[in-house]
Every structure is written in structure tokens, then in C-alpha cells.
Amino acid sequence: MKEQPNNPLHGIKLADILEYLVAAYGWEQLGKLINIKCFTTDPSIKSSLKFLRRTPWARDKVENLYVKSLSK
Template sequence: MEKNNKQPQEQPNNPLHGIKLAEILQYLVSEYGWEELGDRIKINCFKSNPTIKSSLKFLRQTPWARTKVENLYLRTIQK
């Protein structure tokens, strides 16, 4: 039997390709701060004792929240 040795495909049209979630979150925190970030994206990990570590854990487990963070990042860098 042959093994399926697929190489990761390039994503030239994906603006998030190669950017880590931690980098996105750190950028947004430096741009807005935790309080404004919590106002812009209504999730508890930004409002109640926020840290990068706890927020990353939540965002990695919660696809809808990660999508909101990624969309805010894309809107922010386009300005």
C-alpha cells in the first residue's frame, strides 16, 4: 500500500498564512489593550483577568472566537 505523503500546500491568497495565533493576539493587545479588546470582541477571556496564555488556550479550543480575533486582526492591519 502507498502512503499518502502530501506536502503542506502553499496558501498565497491567505493573509494569515505563516502568522501564529500568539503573534496575532500580541499585536491586538499592543494595539488596543485588554479592555478595548474585550469591548470589541465580547469574550470573557479578554475581560476577566486576561493573559496571553489563558486567551490562547481558549482561542485554540473555540473556533468561533478565533475567527473573530483573526477578522479583527485583518481589519486592523488594513488601516
């Protein structure tokens, strides 16, 4: 397995990213930052992971917010 020193997401699971963001922002703020239904209507980790795994554009937004929040 090759190292990816320039990839801040290497080795981090989507579930871990989502749990971090929920802990840092909460569902309400997360829904305001990324306006997707799985964050605004009856949110849960399970339903959000299911949606994000099937929807590349939404996953990109979540990953970008995670990277930005780490640099703060």
C-alpha cells in the first residue's frame, strides 16, 4: 500500500468524517452548511452514510468541509 502524504483523507472512513462533523457542528448547523435533506430532515448517521455513499457530489461537499474544519 502506497503512502499518500498529500491526501488529507487517506485512511479516514466516511463514517469517521461524518461523526467528526456532527460532533463539531451538530446536525442543524451541518444542514445549514451543506443543504442536503439527510442533514435537515430526521438526520442520522446511518441514513446520511447511505446517501453520501451513493451521491458523489454530496460526499465531495462533506469531505471538503472536513478538510476545511481540520485546518482551523
